[in-house]
Amino acid sequence: MRNSKKRVSWRVAQVVISSLVGLAIVGAFVWATQGRDMPVLNPKGIIADQQQVLILITVGLGVFVVVPVFILLFAIAFRYRVGNTKAKYDPELEGSKVLEAVWWGIPLIIILILAIITAISTHALDPYKKIESSTAPVKVQVVALQWKWLFIYPDQDIATVNYLTIPDNTPIELSITADAPMNSFWVPALAGQVYAMTGMSTKLSFMADAPGEYRGASANISGEGSADMSFMVRSVSKTDFSHWLYKSSYSPNMLSWDTYEKLAQPSRGDGEKTYVVTGKDLYNQIVMKYMDSGSSSQPHTNTQTDHTMNGMDMSGMGM
Amino acid sequence: MIDQIMQTLFGRLTPQDFVHDPIMAGAGIAMVGALILAIAAVTFFKKWKWLWQNWITSLDPKKIGIMYIIVSIIMLLRGFGDALLLRAQQVVNDANGVEILSSDHFQQIFSAHGSIMIFFVAMGLVFGVFNLILPQQLGSRDVAFPFLNSVSFWLFFAGMIIINMPLVVGEFSNAGWLAYPPLSGLQYNPGTGVDYWIWSLQIAGIGSLLSGINFFVTILKMRAPGMGLMKMPIFAWSALGSTALIMFAFPILTVTLALLSLDRLIDTNFFTTTLGGSAMLYINLIWAWGHPEVYILVLPAFGIFSEVVATFSGKKLFGYTSMVLAIIAITILSFTVWLHHFFTMGAGADVNTFFGIMTMIIAIPTGVKVFNWIFTMYRGRVRFTTPMLWFMGFIVTFTIGGLTGVMMSVPAADFQFHNSLFLVAHFHNMIVGGVLFGVFAAFTYWFPKFTGFMLNERLGKMAFWSWLVGFILAFGPLYILGFMGAIRRMDHYDPSLGWQGLFIVAGVGILFMGLGVLFQLAQVAYSIWKRKEHAVGPDPWNARTLEWATATPPAEYVFATIPTVTTRDAFWQMKKDHKTNDRPEHYEDIWLPKNRSEGFIVGMAALVFGAAVVWHIWWLLIVSLLIVIVVLVVALTRDDTEKRIPAEEIAREELRRATV
Numbered sequence: 001m002r003n004s005k006k007r008v009s010w011r012v013a014q015v016v017i018s019s020l021v022g023l024a025i026v027g028a029f030v031w032a033t034q035g036r037d038m039p040v041l042n043p044k045g046i047i048a049d050q051q052q053v054l055i056l057i058t059v060g061l062g063v064f065v066v067v068p069v070f071i072l073l074f075a076i077a078f079r080y081r082v083g084n085t086k087a088k089y090d091p092e093l094e095g096s097k098v099l100e101a102v103w104w105g106i107p108l109i110i111i112l113i114l115a116i117i118t119a120i121s122t123h124a125l126d127p128y129k130k131i132e133s134s135t136a137p138v139k140v141q142v143v144a145l146q147w148k149w150l151f152i153y154p155d156q157d158i159a160t161v162n163y164l165t166i167p168d169n170t171p172i173e174l175s176i177t178a179d180a181p182m183n184s185f186w187v188p189a190l191a192g193q194v195y196a197m198t199g200m201s202t203k204l205s206f207m208a209d210a211p212g213e214y215r216g217a218s219a220n221i222s223g224e225g226s227a228d229m230s231f232m233v234r235s236v237s238k239t240d241f242s243h244w245l246y247k248s249s250y251s252p253n254m255l256s257w258d259t260y261e262k263l264a265q266p267s268r269g270d271g272e273k274t275y276v277v278t279g280k281d282l283y284n285q286i287v288m289k290y291m292d293s294g295s296s297s298q299p300h301t302n303t304q305t306d307h308t309m310n311g312m313d314m315s316g317m318g319m
Numbered sequence: 320m321i322d323q324i325m326q327t328l329f330g331r332l333t334p335q336d337f338v339h340d341p342i343m344a345g346a347g348i349a350m351v352g353a354l355i356l357a358i359a360a361v362t363f364f365k366k367w368k369w370l371w372q373n374w375i376t377s378l379d380p381k382k383i384g385i386m387y388i389i390v391s392i393i394m395l396l397r398g399f400g401d402a403l404l405l406r407a408q409q410v411v412n413d414a415n416g417v418e419i420l421s422s423d424h425f426q427q428i429f430s431a432h433g434s435i436m437i438f439f440v441a442m443g444l445v446f447g448v449f450n451l452i453l454p455q456q457l458g459s460r461d462v463a464f465p466f467l468n469s470v471s472f473w474l475f476f477a478g479m480i481i482i483n484m485p486l487v488v489g490e491f492s493n494a495g496w497l498a499y500p501p502l503s504g505l506q507y508n509p510g511t512g513v514d515y516w517i518w519s520l521q522i523a524g525i526g527s528l529l530s531g532i533n534f535f536v537t538i539l540k541m542r543a544p545g546m547g548l549m550k551m552p553i554f555a556w557s558a559l560g561s562t563a564l565i566m567f568a569f570p571i572l573t574v575t576l577a578l579l580s581l582d583r584l585i586d587t588n589f590f591t592t593t594l595g596g597s598a599m600l601y602i603n604l605i606w607a608w609g610h611p612e613v614y615i616l617v618l619p620a621f622g623i624f625s626e627v628v629a630t631f632s633g634k635k636l637f638g639y640t641s642m643v644l645a646i647i648a649i650t651i652l653s654f655t656v657w658l659h660h661f662f663t664m665g666a667g668a669d670v671n672t673f674f675g676i677m678t679m680i681i682a683i684p685t686g687v688k689v690f691n692w693i694f695t696m697y698r699g700r701v702r703f704t705t706p707m708l709w710f711m712g713f714i715v716t717f718t719i720g721g722l723t724g725v726m727m728s729v730p731a732a733d734f735q736f737h738n739s740l741f742l743v744a745h746f747h748n749m750i751v752g753g754v755l756f757g758v759f760a761a762f763t764y765w766f767p768k769f770t771g772f773m774l775n776e777r778l779g780k781m782a783f784w785s786w787l788v789g790f791i792l793a794f795g796p797l798y799i800l801g802f803m804g805a806i807r808r809m810d811h812y813d814p815s816l817g818w819q820g821l822f823i824v825a826g827v828g829i830l831f832m833g834l835g836v837l838f839q840l841a842q843v844a845y846s847i848w849k850r851k852e853h854a855v856g857p858d859p860w861n862a863r864t865l866e867w868a869t870a871t872p873p874a875e876y877v878f879a880t881i882p883t884v885t886t887r888d889a890f891w892q893m894k895k896d897h898k899t900n901d902r903p904e905h906y907e908d909i910w911l912p913k914n915r916s917e918g919f920i921v922g923m924a925a926l927v928f929g930a931a932v933v934w935h936i937w938w939l940l941i942v943s944l945l946i947v948i949v950v951l952v953v954a955l956t957r958d959d960t961e962k963r964i965p966a967e968e969i970a971r972e973e974l975r976r977a978t979v
Binding site: 037118 | 565665676702715802808810813855
């Protein structure tokens with residue numbers, strides 16, 4: 001009698017303790033996330049918008065498996081606990097063709113749906129695809145350096161370091177390379193990332209919905225100063241963008257090949273800078289810099305600005 | 320002149336290489352101190368002979384398995400310490416100019432954390448469990464190639480020492496656990512760090528490859544009579560899948576590391592951008608190994624949970640054939656998904672679509688396994704022992720990890736997750752919640768088999784709950800931080816982003832996991848201290864498979880007579896037929912492998928070889944390589960390799976064990 005009383009109070013204590021722990025965990029999460037910005041779930045650009053929808057669809061489909069798993073796990077474990085002698089015990093039960101068919105079948109159907117979504121979305125959101133818009137696109141060439149980002153506006157002969165000013169509701173077409181270890185260009189509020197690699201030029205397009213400041217970073221380590229490689233994307237109205245261009249064209253800093261080579265030296269904690277580009281075809285030279293010494297084994301008659309990897313340059317790599 | 324002599328003698332090693340910052344020096348001194356203490360203790364208690372005869376030169380898989388597990392536990396503590404430092408740095412975030420770790424040191428630590436946890440914790444634990452359980456579960460006395468087994472272990476050991484050497488001399492790689500070029504190339508990393516990484520993994524990796532071959536052959540050729548493939552315990556099936564993957568995947572790693580090393584040693588240009596090389600080639604190759612590696616680790620965990628859930632439900636595993644098919648499907652599919660690790664590299668939409676869909680297809684057989692595990696409890700009698708708690712925790716965490724994995728398998732969505740802390744949370748979900756929980760379950764489940772006493776259940780349950788709470792707190796915030804745009808491997812971030820709170824929660828989570836580790840250490844210590852009270856017979860859990868049919872702890876020869884198998888769950892059948900106490904009329908002589916010192920010598924020579932390459936000491940490299948070759952040739956041409964245990968001795972031993 002006394003023993004069973006003790007057991008009951010231990011049960012109660014267990015329930016109280018686990019509820020308190022649960023509450024504390026929830027409380028900690030609420031405390032740490034409240035009021036924080038989640039750019040992936042709170043996107044500000046047409047590409048990131050679609051990526052967010054895609055993420056939500058995937059989670060929605062996944063819930064069809066996850067929820068039954070959790071319910072079955074706890075329900076079955078509870079029902080067939082050793083103390084419950086009323087439950088049926090069938091130690092020789094080996095399986096069930098019907099049930100197994102169900103759980104080969106249902107995930108199969110879910111994955112089939114997801115595969116179709118994947119095929120469509122991967123093509124629709126191919127970073128190399130240009131955004132259709134009535135507004136003419138702005139081209140930007142992005143160079144990852146040790147440890148800062150250089151943005152060149154080839155049509156305006158302006159360059160910036162560690163910030164990117166863009167007009168809103170205008171497609172921004174980026175060509176991305178590196179003159180450094182591999183980096184990854186990522187502005188979560190605007191679009192998912194693409195690698196920045198030496199000797200090649202990858203592409204990405206995005207378009208901001210509205211004026212605002214969006215944080216970008218390099219998602220791949222590139223040496224000591226990797227964590228310093230964050231930058232700001234400033235989306236402004238089209239008039240403000242013109243003003244900014246005008247103002248920038250009076251910048252006292254000139255970017256030629258010589259000044260570029262100085263800029264490309266490893267450095268940390270560089271602030272924002274604005275340049276007037278005087279060097280010709282700078283981006284192309286940076287990409288080709290890594291190709292010249294390979295001339296004996298890989299003749300480069302191709303002088304096109306972007307020798308992209310689209311169409312799988314990697315096909316020759318023995319995959 | 321003297322400089323030249325010194326350079327010939329010591330390569331690029333100079334006294335300055337021994338100078339370290341306080342944290343690293345502290346760790347190095349602690350490590351060397353512990354080693355000296357251990358050596359002193361062995362000498363003081365006059366245990367050298369015992370150590371040499373019973374452990375170092377032993378070819379007994381039960382001994383080798385225990386050595387794997389001890390090394391892995393020590394490395395788990397090291398990797399855990401690394402994790403603590405990393406999180407401490409991110410919690411403090413250089414506030415008020417307090418810098419716990421420099422950027423470079425921080426990067427060395429996360430590179431070491433990843434490499435150690437995968438190669439010297441997860442792999443070591445898996446091989447440890449293979450060694451201890453597989454032969455017995457198959458009704459065999461030994462593995463197919465006992466000497467090879469010893470060589471594998473000592474190569475693993477050598478790799479382990481090399482990865483810890485930078486604590487004392489030189490520096491470690493700062494290029495992450497997979498060392499992508501060009502960052503890991505000569506241009507950006509001329510020091511010893513990447514070389515340490517390469518040669519630690521290379522030497523341990525060759526050991527893993529040899530082990531993989533060994534256990535693959537063991538499973539195929541050493542099963543007890545009557546045990547057809549479809550009568551094998553499901554753990555053996557999972558090991559078959561895992562070792563098949565090792566045989567196909569590890570040669571890729573060996574070649575990739577060799578090419579990277581050539582780039583660094585003689586300036587070839589396989590992975591540079593110049594001279595026709597390509598870093599993308601490296602990234603493809605390393606993941607063609609790296610993705611199967613995930614399944615090499617997790618398949619055995621699947622096998623462990625299959626055994627655990629069947630035993631503690633007192634019931635046959637639900638859907639055995641489905642389980643086998645799922646393992647085969649996962650094994651094959653795991654070679655077709657590697658590109659999902661770099662959807663962001665700019666491959667076309669068609670390529671990304673293919674690899675995305677292949678990746679999500681793996682979710683189907685994995686999902687089938689989850690449902691089969693759950694339904695194994697259906698109409699069972701479920702006992703919630705510690706291994707079963709790990710099972711429940713595993714299903715919950717693994718299902719969440721599976722969901723986030725599928726989320727990342729959609730390429731266009733992955734662009735938002737790649738290299739973020741979301742990804743970090745996902746793979747810890749799989750490796751901690753899957754592999755580590757699996758090994759913890761295995762440890763508690765099979766511990767009494769090899770010691771004759773149980774682990775204390777109460778401390779075990781406290782460890783479980785600490786780990787579970789810690790797990791939720793440590794990795795939940797990382798998912799959220801991923802949505803906030805936080806990338807992995809940051810040693811500092813802009814405080815205005817408001818990420819610090821989540822890093823603090825994650826840090827608290829690590830402390831809870833640390834509490835779990837303390838409970839586990841206490842559990843082992845307490846159980847050993849009170850071993851008389853925890854003592855049990857050979858079948859403490861009412862288990863189902865053959866490894867429980869032998870004495871506890873098992874004799875060196877394991878099975879006095881090799882059993883004949885008629886059904887799955889062979890031991891369960893023996894118990895039903897009341898045949899567990901059957902003794903044969905007479906015993907036969909048993910031949911077991913003799914102790915061999917060559918495995919240890921090869922391992923130590925490989926260790927010297929590794930250090931010689933790292934420091935460019937060419938004469939030492941040649942000498943150590945020659946030792947490896949000569950010792951192997953001598954070892955492999957020896958005939959007198961087995962010892963006889965006479966039948967009378969077996970009869971006496973069996974009688975003694977029966978009467979205890």
